[in-house]
Amino acid sequence: MSLLRVEGLTVALPPGGDRPHAVEDVSFHVDAGEILCIVGESGSGKSISANAVMGLLPKGLPVRSGAIGFEGRDLLSLAPEAMRKLRGERLAMIFQEPMTALNPLMRVGDQIGEVLRVHGSGADAARRVPELLAAVNLPDPAAIARSHPFRLSGGQRQRVMIAMALALEPALLIADEPTTALDVTTQMQILRLIREIQSRRGMGVLFITHDFGVVAEIADRVAVMQRGRIVEQGPASEVLNRPQHPYTRALIAAVPHGAAEARATIATAPVLELRGVEKTYRRGGFFGARAVVRAVHDADFTLRRGETLGLVGESGSGKSTLARCVVKLVEPEQGTIAYHGTDLRPLSRAAWKPYRRRIQMVFQDPYASLNPRRTVGDTIAEGPVTHGEPRSKALERARELLRLVQLDPGAMNRYPHEFSGGQRQRIGIARALAMEPELLIADEPVSALDVSVQAQVLALLAEIRARLGLTMLFITHDLRVAAQICDRVAVMQRGAIVEQGPTSEVFAAPQHAYTRQLLDSIPGRGWTPPEL
Amino acid sequence: MRDFWRRFRRNKGAVVGLVILLLVVLLAVTAPWLYPASPWDMAGAPFSPPGEMGMLLGTDSLGRDVAAGIAHGARISLLVGAVSTAAALLVGVTLGAVAGYLGGFADDAVMRFTEFFQTIPSFVLAILLVAIFTPSIGSVVFAIAIVSWPPVARVVRAEFLSLRGREFVQAAEVLGKSRLSIVLTDILPNALSPIVVLSSLMVASAILLESALSFLGLGDPNLMTWGFLIGSGRSVIRLAWWMSVFPGIAIFLTVLALNLVGEGLSDALNPRLARQRGGAA
Numbered sequence: 109m110s111l112l113r114v115e116g117l118t119v120a121l122p123p124g125g126d127r128p129h130a131v132e133d134v135s136f137h138v139d140a141g142e143i144l145c146i147v148g149e150s151g152s153g154k155s156i157s158a159n160a161v162m163g164l165l166p167k168g169l170p171v172r173s174g175a176i177g178f179e180g181r182d183l184l185s186l187a188p189e190a191m192r193k194l195r196g197e198r199l200a201m202i203f204q205e206p207m208t209a210l211n212p213l214m215r216v217g218d219q220i221g222e223v224l225r226v227h228g229s230g231a232d233a234a235r236r237v238p239e240l241l242a243a244v245n246l247p248d249p250a251a252i253a254r255s256h257p258f259r260l261s262g263g264q265r266q267r268v269m270i271a272m273a274l275a276l277e278p279a280l281l282i283a284d285e286p287t288t289a290l291d292v293t294t295q296m297q298i299l300r301l302i303r304e305i306q307s308r309r310g311m312g313v314l315f316i317t318h319d320f321g322v323v324a325e326i327a328d329r330v331a332v333m334q335r336g337r338i339v340e341q342g343p344a345s346e347v348l349n350r351p352q353h354p355y356t357r358a359l360i361a362a363v364p365h366g367a368a369e370a371r372a373t374i375a376t377a378p379v380l381e382l383r384g385v386e387k388t389y390r391r392g393g394f395f396g397a398r399a400v401v402r403a404v405h406d407a408d409f410t411l412r413r414g415e416t417l418g419l420v421g422e423s424g425s426g427k428s429t430l431a432r433c434v435v436k437l438v439e440p441e442q443g444t445i446a447y448h449g450t451d452l453r454p455l456s457r458a459a460w461k462p463y464r465r466r467i468q469m470v471f472q473d474p475y476a477s478l479n480p481r482r483t484v485g486d487t488i489a490e491g492p493v494t495h496g497e498p499r500s501k502a503l504e505r506a507r508e509l510l511r512l513v514q515l516d517p518g519a520m521n522r523y524p525h526e527f528s529g530g531q532r533q534r535i536g537i538a539r540a541l542a543m544e545p546e547l548l549i550a551d552e553p554v555s556a557l558d559v560s561v562q563a564q565v566l567a568l569l570a571e572i573r574a575r576l577g578l579t580m581l582f583i584t585h586d587l588r589v590a591a592q593i594c595d596r597v598a599v600m601q602r603g604a605i606v607e608q609g610p611t612s613e614v615f616a617a618p619q620h621a622y623t624r625q626l627l628d629s630i631p632g633r634g635w636t637p638p639e640l
Numbered sequence: 641m642r643d644f645w646r647r648f649r650r651n652k653g654a655v656v657g658l659v660i661l662l663l664v665v666l667l668a669v670t671a672p673w674l675y676p677a678s679p680w681d682m683a684g685a686p687f688s689p690p691g692e693m694g695m696l697l698g699t700d701s702l703g704r705d706v707a708a709g710i711a712h713g714a715r716i717s718l719l720v721g722a723v724s725t726a727a728a729l730l731v732g733v734t735l736g737a738v739a740g741y742l743g744g745f746a747d748d749a750v751m752r753f754t755e756f757f758q759t760i761p762s763f764v765l766a767i768l769l770v771a772i773f774t775p776s777i778g779s780v781v782f783a784i785a786i787v788s789w790p791p792v793a794r795v796v797r798a799e800f801l802s803l804r805g806r807e808f809v810q811a812a813e814v815l816g817k818s819r820l821s822i823v824l825t826d827i828l829p830n831a832l833s834p835i836v837v838l839s840s841l842m843v844a845s846a847i848l849l850e851s852a853l854s855f856l857g858l859g860d861p862n863l864m865t866w867g868f869l870i871g872s873g874r875s876v877i878r879l880a881w882w883m884s885v886f887p888g889i890a891i892f893l894t895v896l897a898l899n900l901v902g903e904g905l906s907d908a909l910n911p912r913l914a915r916q917r918g919g920a921a
Contacts, residue, residue, distance in 0.1 A: 435814050457819075464816030477807035481829040491815040539811065 110137035110177075111312040112161065112280055117174035119156055119165065130156045130169055131336045138280060138312040143303075145315045145323045145344070147359070148333035149558040154316045157333070158282050161314070162201050163191045179279065197227050200273035204285040206265035210257040216268050217241075217253025223275045240271040244301060263294035267301065274305065281306070282314045287322065291422035292585065296629040299325050318559065320363045321588070324348055324632030332356045349638050362563035363637050364588035371595050373610065376413040378446075379547055379579045383408050385433055385443030385453075387426075403429045404440065406604040411547070416573065416580040418594030418611070420587055420626070426603035427583045428472075431549050434581070435469055436460055447547075465495055468545035472552040474532035478524040484510075484535055485520035491543045502542070509538040513568060530561035534568065541572065548573075549581045554589060566593055587630050591615055599623045647908040654904020660897035664890075668714035675708035679864040683708065690882050698882040700873060706883060710890050713866040717894065720781055720850040721843040727785035728846075729839055732792025733828075739793070740800025741823055751797070754790045762787035766849060770858045777860040780853055784846045795838055799831035833909035837902050844898035851891050866891050 117134045121127060131153035138144045148154045159165050161176055163183060176183040179198065183191065195201075203209045211219060220240060221233035229236075241249035244267040257265055266286060273281055283302065287295040303326055306313050315326060323330055327344040332355065340353040351357045387404040404426045411417050419427040432438040434445055436452070444451045452463060468491075471477035478487055488509055489502035507517045513534040524532055533553060540548060550569065554562040570593060573580055584590050590597050591611055598608035599622065607620040618624045627633075649655055667674075677683065683695065683705040690698040690706075697706040739750035757765075766783040773779035803809060804827065812826045853859055854867025855874075866887040873883025 432810075437810050437813060461816045464814065467814075469811070469814045471807040471811060473807055477811055479808045479812075479826055479830070482825075490812075490817070494815055494817050494821070536811070539815075543815070 111140045111179065112138040112314065113175075113177040114157070114161065115175045115177070117157065117160060117176065118172040119153075119160055119169050120172050122168045127335060129172070129336055131160070131333075134174070134333075134336075134338050136331050136338065136341060138314050140279065140312050141307070141310045142328040143306060143313040143315055143326055144329045144331065145317055145327035146331045146333055147317055147320065147323055149318060149359075149560065151335075152333040153336040154318075154333050155284055156336075158201070158284050158314060158316050162195060162199060162282060163188075164201075193227075196223060196278070197276045198279050199282065200276070200278035200280070201282040201284065202266070202269045202273050202286045204288050206262050206269055206289065209269055210265055212257050215254055215256055216260070220253075220268070220272050220275055223272050227276055229276075236275070240275055241268070243274065243305065244268070244271045245297075246271075261294075262290050263297065266290060266294075266298055270298075270301065270305070274309075277309065278311065280312045280314065282316075284316045285318070286315075288318070292587070292629040292631070293422065293625055295322075295631065296325075299631065302326065319631060320348070320360060320559070320637070321630065321632030321635075324635035332359070348635060351638075359560060360637050362560040364563070364566070364586070364592045371610070371612070374412050374415045374595060376415070378410045379413050379448065380411040380434065380581070381409075381444075381446040382430075382434070383444045383446070385430070385440045385445060387429055387433060387438060387440040402603050404433065404603050407598075407600065409598050409605060409608060411579060411581060413546075413579055414577055415596065416582055416594045418590035418597040419581065419583045419600060420585065420590045420597055421600035422585060422626075424602075425600040427585075427600045428551055429603075430600070431469075431551050431581060431583050434549060435467060461495075464491075465543050466545055467547045467549065468540035468543050469549040469551065470533075470536050470540050470553045473556055474529045474536060475556070477536050478532055478539075480524055483521050483523055484527075487524070487535065488539050488542050491539065495543070505542060506538070509541055510535075512541070512572065513538045528561075530557050530565060533557060533561075533565055537565075537568065537572070541576070544576075545578070547579045547581070549583075551583045552585065553582075555585065562589075569593065587615075587626060599626065644908050648904050651904040651907050653900045654907070657897040657900025657904065660893050661901060664714055664894050664897070665718065667711050668718050671708075671711035671715055675705065675711050677708070679704060679708040679712040687876075687880050689880070690886075697886045698880070700869075700883045701876055701880070706869065706886055709864050709869050710866065710887055712864045713869060713887065714890065714894075716777070716860075716863050716865045717847045717850060717891075720777070720784065721846040724781045724784035724788065724846045724850075725839050725842045727781065728789040728842060729792055729835070731785065732789035733796050733835065735789075736793040736796025737800055737823055737828070740797035741804055741819070741827065743801070743804070747797070750793070754793050757787070758790045763849070763852065766853065767856070767858060770853055775853075775858045775860055777863060780850055780859060783853075784849050787849070788842055788846060792835070792838060792842070795834050796831060799834060800827055803827045803830055833906075837906040837909065840898055840902035840905055844895045844902070847891065847894055847898075 114137065115135050118132050119130045121130045134157055136144065146154045146157060156165070156169065160171060161183065165171065171184060217237045220237050221230065224230050224233045224236060237253050238249040241252050246252050246264060246267050260268065287298050290298060299322065302313065317323060323344065329342065330344050330347040331338045331341040332347065332353065334355045340347060340351065340356045347356065351360050385404055385407060389401040389403055407426070407430055409417065419430065421427045429438055433440045440453060443453065445453045447463060447467065452460065485503055485506050488506035489499065492502040492505065493499055507520060510517045510519055515531060515534055524535065527535065553569070554565050557565060566589065572578065582594055594611050596609060597611050597614050598605045599620065600606070601622045607614060607618065607623045614623060615627065618627055682703040684699045684703050686699060686701050686703040688695050688699045690696065695705055695707070697710065699705055735750050735754065739747040766787050769783035769786060770779050773782065809822060809826055812822045850859070850865065851867030851870070854865045855871040857871060859865050859868050869887035870884045873880065877884050
């Protein structure tokens with residue numbers, strides 16, 4: 109008998125949504141000792157399915173039909189009191205955002221102890237808490253137990269969350285995108301940890317993710333969700349290598365393959381040369397010690413005409429700061445930023461203005477990078493108008509650009525909130541292109557997007573680059589994306605570039621230990637997406 | 641816009657407030673036709689209670705019509721409320737924008753200056769200013785504006801601080817827009833909602849301040865105001881309650897209406913917050 113069996117689950121959406129049901133006729137099961145991955149893009153209903161199992165659906169989303177059987181009991185007909193007892197003891201959940209899932213005012217040890225206490229085994233807390241922290245491979249459990257959450261890194265917090273979920277030895281662990289907010293190397297450690305604990309204790313794991321790499325890394329079986337329905341379900345090796353449903357095939361085809369092909373070396377004139385740029389943040393002083401963070405140092409690079417250089421690294425590595433130094437959003441203390449031989453660093457705001465036409469930027473968050481109170485047409489035309497072009501001409505050009513980024517020119521008079529994330533990112537790209545730049549700086553332009561949209565935006569960028577002969581500085585944390593689009597990559601760690609070279613060489617024969625670690629952490633490295 | 645109106649209407653109190661406010665405005669606009677004679681003229685026997693001798697709300701100790709006083713006073717109260725709020729907004733938004741957008745030294749300087757004003761009790765400062773500049777409608781408006789801009793500056797600064805770091809503002813910087821145009825076209829429109837809500841409450845407190853000043857005899861001696869009506873009726877309140885009570889009710893209703901409207905605006909402009917509040921109740 110299965111540990112968890114969900115049959116024909118249908119959950120309604122409030123009226124006025126884009127579809128009548130959040131999930132419709134969803135059936136799956138999880139056995140003890142196996143990991144079932146539910147994959148899907150945002151809005152596919154994968155988290156709703158998980159929350160329904162936990163009895164954590166918001167009031168606006170009632171269950172219309174179906175049954176959820178857990179260890180032979182029907183969870184949907186269970187009284188709230190009985191459900192509460194089950195939660196934590198037999199069913200446990202870990203969430204996506206480790207930064208907000210812990211109470212910031214409570215010591216970590218006390219929070220884990222609380223879980224034990226609530227379920228009536230508080231007496232054991234003193235003994236069990238260090239054990240649990242050790243079980244999730246945290247160094248020095250006694251010290252961690254005494255610290256407050258803000259002292260821990262994201263990966264450490266997620267480990268604490270897992271320790272908390274494991275406190276009562278649940279039979280089923282539900283993990284809702286537990287590694288999405290983490291860096292790749294941390295993600296790999298957490299995935300290995302979940303795998304290890306699962307096999308040690310024989311738990312069933314329901315793992316929600318949007319990333320096929322993660323699926324390849326961890327899943328025994330896979331269920332693929334699209335718009336509230338499960339479209340394909342089966343053993344991981346089957347679904348990953350021989351997908352049947354067109355949607356699964358499209359998703360897998362969109363996964364960046366991560367294999368870097370050798371490209372011709374580009375030996376044109378340098379467009380941008382950074383030498384000795386340093387940016388240091390100082391905090392504190394007055395009382396207590398001054399904290400000094402060297403955000404960027406030892407990060408020299410040369411970008412040649414028509415080339416795409418990828419800056420890769422984990423969060424906090426300084427890659428975004430370095431990119432922002434180039435466009436003077438961040439002002440470095442020293443070094444030269446030579447654009448065609450002219451040092452841009454000492455230039456004033458006014459002296460910079462002519463260069464704004466030549467150097468443009470695409471931002472990471474499509475939801476924050478467009479002014480919500482301005483129409484799309486005005487947003488795109490704004491740059492040229494600022495630089496003295498007549499408005500009518502700029503608007504005419506904006507219309508063309510919308511076509512170039514494959515949006516309907518009818519979008520001109522609409523506001524950003526009417527568009528999806530991928531469409532907004534296209535608008536952001538059109539805005540940058542309106543200036544007819546020579547150098548485009550793309551700061552994680554696809555990291556906030558679903559994988560299929562990500563593939564479209566990457567293809568668009570590649571096409572535009574080829575058509576307009578753009579030089580591009582491409583910042584990303586995702587090595588698979590870097591492999592796909594960059595001619596050369598520079599790997600950053602703690603503010604410094606530790607290795608750079610042609611993409612294929614860096615991927616095939618990494619020299620620096622950190623590069624090797626990054627490459628080993630790409631989820632699903634052992635899986636090559638099939639040619640479809 | 642239609643959406644905004646739908647969300648505003650969901651707050652019943654705000655709709656009631658808006659209706660009251662519109663009635664007060666209507667009264668102020670139609671005062672010269674309703675009561676063509678000057679409100680300072682004698683209209684009947686002194687101390688007539690409400691309803692007698694054709695006086696709807698009675699007469700005061702000199703035989704002046706209380707209802708005429710309230711109607712004409714509404715003009716002054718609303719005018720003072722609106723003009724002083726506009727002046728305070730001008731000062732507060734400008735200083736707050738400078739502090740929030742530039743940050744650093746400018747921020748420190750402006751905020752210390754603002755705190756300097758906030759540490760002085762506002763009513764005392766207003767009295768002092770009116771007394772120095774001799775009571776007139778101009779000096780009353782000036783005094784109210786001077787004491788009410790600091791909260792605006794603080795709110796605007798906070799909004800600007802958070803908006804300044806947003807990516808669309810950075811994008812505007814990268815496009816090479818000037819500082820002034822970034823502040824006016826990118827940041828300010830996105831900071832408007834708290835300013836709108838705050839200003840509706842400021843109109844209310846300006847009306848109260850003006851009434852309090854008039855009550856103390858520091859209003860414009862040539863203008864009939866609600867505060868003056870209460871002040872002049874104060875000494876005979878046990879003989880003729882209507883002289884103070886009706887202008888008091890007028891102030892109460894207007895201020896209440898403005899506060900209700902302010903809350904409705906806040907709900908309509910921040911739909912997410914409003915829903916949370918509704919959900920918790």
